[in-house]
Amino acid sequence: MAQNSRYHAESYVAHPVVTTADMRLLFHRASGETHLLADPLPDMLILLGEQPDTIQGLTTRLCARLGVAQDEEAHAVVGHRLDELEAAGLVWRD
Amino acid sequence: MRDALPLVRALTDPASVDHIMPDDWTALLSIARAERLIGSLAVRLKERDLPVSVMEALEAARVQAAFDHVQARWEVELTRRLLAPLGIRPILLKGSAFVVAGLAAGEGRMVGDLDILLPADQLNKAEAALLVGGYEWAKDDPYTQAYYRRWMHELPPLIHAERGTMIDVHHTILPLTARPTPDAPALVADAVDIAPGLATLSPADMIVHAACHLIADGDMAGGLRNLWDIDRLVRDFSRQANFWPMLAERSGVHQMREPVARTLRLTHQLYETPVDHAVAGHTRASDALFVRRLLSRDGWGRQTNRATRLAFYIRSHWMRMPPLMLARHLWIKARS
Amino acid sequence: MYRLDLRVGPVGYRVGSAWRRPIDALRRLYAGYPAPDEGLATLTARIEPEKPWRRHLRPQVAIRGDFELPDAVPMTLDHGLLAIEMAMNLQIALGERRHLLLHAGAVERNGRVIILTGESGSGKSTLSALLGEHGWRLLSDEFVLIEPGTGLVRAFPRAISLKNAAIAELERVVADRDRFGPLLRATPKGDLRHLRPAPDAIARMDERAMPALVLFPTFGHASQAEGMGQAELFALLTQGSTNYAALGERGFETMARLATTVPGVRFAYPDSAGGMAIVEQFAAELGI
Structure with missing residues (x-):
């Protein structure tokens, strides 16, 4: 089920974001919580905000966006990061 | 100040604060905080020309209320995400319902734990989903679990392990031990959708539920806030043509005619709420006792009239439990 | 009453x-x-x-x-x-909901503020109190209030709670005995004595000032200092704030501005004289 379900996120530009040298500080208005995001979390949120996607679909788009090779490892990393974002309430599944 | 009447007056008639003295302001702010009505007061006085320090204190209350509302909405959303895949539509109760439904009762109101109502046959599924979703029992001893499951109108309280937030899952609105027995299936059947996957009670049932709280559940502590909720709800709902006949009918269906009538008389007496006297009934001598109890606070925000308070505490437990069970409950409470 | x-x-x-x-x-x-x-x-x-x-x-x-x-x-x-x-x-x-509240001490000189924060026992309160007797204006020894919008620090010069060894240390430098409260022995926090801040701290309590540096002192180690990244500074400051979350987006803006415009430094110091010397050195580098 997890393989096929689609992940959603709010539009990234809706969040107040402050960029520092090492991380991005994101204020999530819906929850009132602040998140410190390291790469590639902001890119994942940007892509999901544009269009909901499966893990597979998001991995493809993310690798293209960052100009890196798409392999098993990339797929696993995206899966883990999505779990974290889901636990933080920043993405959700339909 | 000898009682909380200035707070009641400021809420009902904001112009009443225009000429009060500095000391009266200090007392009014303390009383409003103690009654958890400072946010509602801030909303009511927003347009008035107030001393600068008072405006700042009320602005702080608005900031707090705004934060409460963000948290309340977020808890509702996370609960919806857990339950929607199971086809379960939670019926929001109390503060969360007022805020998410955009009712005047929610404006400036502090919101605590999330309370939801579910049909009894969805309880097990919902409980399992919440436990998987990170909630844990606040108290996991066998007595608490057995007590809630056998006699109460809700599951034992659940706390989210990471967020620390609490959810009360109800299947009816009064303990099963209470003498009135509200018609839980009717509450669910009449619930109103307010957003995808979310509902509230119908207007009339919302009033009945608020009356349950005020009269039957608790020792009237914080009663001014509950009554203010009812005032705002009645003013909102009574614009609907069939509200009063509906309320008369529903308070009968839920065996709550007397408590609803008493609640309406009290809110009319304190907040000048327009009520239908056919539903509110005639003033009773004991109404004055309730009013005295509701207003018992001094200018330092301290509760006064301890004797009346104790009497109301015993009374509220008496209403909720048959005598033998009351003895058992108090005995176990005393030992724990 | x-x-x-x-x-x-x-x-x-x-x-x-x-x-x-x-x-x-x-x-x-x-x-x-x-x-x-x-x-x-x-x-x-x-x-x-x-x-x-x-x-x-x-x-x-x-x-x-x-x-x-x-x-x-x-x-x-x-x-x-x-x-x-x-x-x-x-x-x-x-x-408190009007200002962002940091659990920290703060002192001001030439219109610029050094915030001293960290866990209890770090010496931030004692160090703030001592600086307040040595050419700095004490803004607060325990709660720093930051104004959203301007980012300025508002003074909150409550009486200072001196605990245990700090009592004798301040008794040595404060000549005016009237500024001390009674010595309270064996309180839940140990021996305790209150000290009224210096007269200028009270007379100028409505003068706001701009933060210039956030320090995280650790008492009882050889002198040493180390800078920190903005994200780390932001995270540490939010942990030390009792009302950050409740202020919502204004709290975020205020805290993010502080963490991205003011440097944060961790430092260890062996004793009060050493601690004050390090603070003076930082101040000199910043032209305060």
């Missing part, structure tokens, strides 16, 4: 006590503080008997007010002044 109204920075207090003695001590300690603006206190702190029928017989002093902790431990009447101070602190820790 015995009563004293007074203003500390932006906060107009009404303080109430069921007993006379603690209020008299408070009045002496806060001599020279202004009354609330327009005579209108907006925040109430009180102490009263935990059990009303035990007002005289070995009374237990309960810490109460507009904002309360349900499990606050009652104290003995001998420590009544400390109980009042804690009640006043609690009102700010739980109720």
Whole structure:
């Protein structure tokens, strides 16, 4: 089920974001919580905000966006990061 | 100040604060905080020309209320995400319902734990989903679990392990031990959708539920806030043509005619709420006792009239439990 | 109720006590503080008997007010002044919503502020107090208030709570004995003595100033300093704030501005003289 379900996120530009040298500080208005995001979390949120996607679909788009090779490892990393974002309430599944 | 009447007056008639003295302001702010009505007061006085320090204190209350509302909405959303895949539509109760439904009762109101109502046959599924979703029992001893499951109108309280937030899952609105027995299936059947996957009670049932709280559940502590909720709800709902006949009918269906009538008389007496006297009934001598109890606070925000308070505490437990069970409950409470 | 109204920075207090003695001590300690603006206190702190029928017989002093902790431990009447101070602190820790509140000390010179923060025991309070006697204006030894919008620090010069060894240290440098409260022995925090801040800290309590540096001191180690990244500074400051989350987006903006415009430095120091020397060195580098 997890393989096929689609992940959603709010539009990234809706969040107040402050960029520092090492991380991005994101204020999530819906929850009132602040998140410190390291790469590639902001890119994942940007892509999901544009269009909901499966893990597979998001991995493809993310690798293209960052100009890196798409392999098993990339797929696993995206899966883990999505779990974290889901636990933080920043993405959700339909 | 000898009682909380200035707070009641400021809420009902904001112009009443225009000429009060500095000391009266200090007392009014303390009383409003103690009654958890400072946010509602801030909303009511927003347009008035107030001393600068008072405006700042009320602005702080608005900031707090705004934060409460963000948290309340977020808890509702996370609960919806857990339950929607199971086809379960939670019926929001109390503060969360007022805020998410955009009712005047929610404006400036502090919101605590999330309370939801579910049909009894969805309880097990919902409980399992919440436990998987990170909630844990606040108290996991066998007595608490057995007590809630056998006699109460809700599951034992659940706390989210990471967020620390609490959810009360109800299947009816009064303990099963209470003498009135509200018609839980009717509450669910009449619930109103307010957003995808979310509902509230119908207007009339919302009033009945608020009356349950005020009269039957608790020792009237914080009663001014509950009554203010009812005032705002009645003013909102009574614009609907069939509200009063509906309320008369529903308070009968839920065996709550007397408590609803008493609640309406009290809110009319304190907040000048327009009520239908056919539903509110005639003033009773004991109404004055309730009013005295509701207003018992001094200018330092301290509760006064301890004797009346104790009497109301015993009374509220008496209403909720048959005598033998009351003895058992108090005995176990005393030992724990 | 015995009563004293007074203003500390932006906060107009009404303080109430069921007993006379603690209020008299408070009045002496806060001599020279202004009354609330327009005579209108907006925040109430009180102490009263935990059990009303035990007002005289070995009374237990309960810490109460507009904002309360349900499990606050009652104290003995001998420590009544400390109980009042804690009640006043609690009102700010739980109720302040106009300013971003940092659990930190702060001192100002030439219009620029050094914020000293860190866990209790780090020496931030003692160091702030000492700097306040050595050419700096003490803004606060415990709660730093930052104004959203401007990012300026508002002074909140409450009486300083000196604990244990810090008592003798300040007794050595403060000549005016009237500024000290009574010595309270064996309180839950050890020996404790209050100190009224220097006259200029009180006279200038409404002068705001811009933060220039955030320091995280650690007491009792050889001198050493280390900078930190903005994200780390942001995270540490939010952990040390009691109202960051409650301020919502304004809190975020205010905190993010502080963490991205002001450097954060961790430093260790062996003793108070060493600590003050390091702070002076940082100040010199920043041209303060």
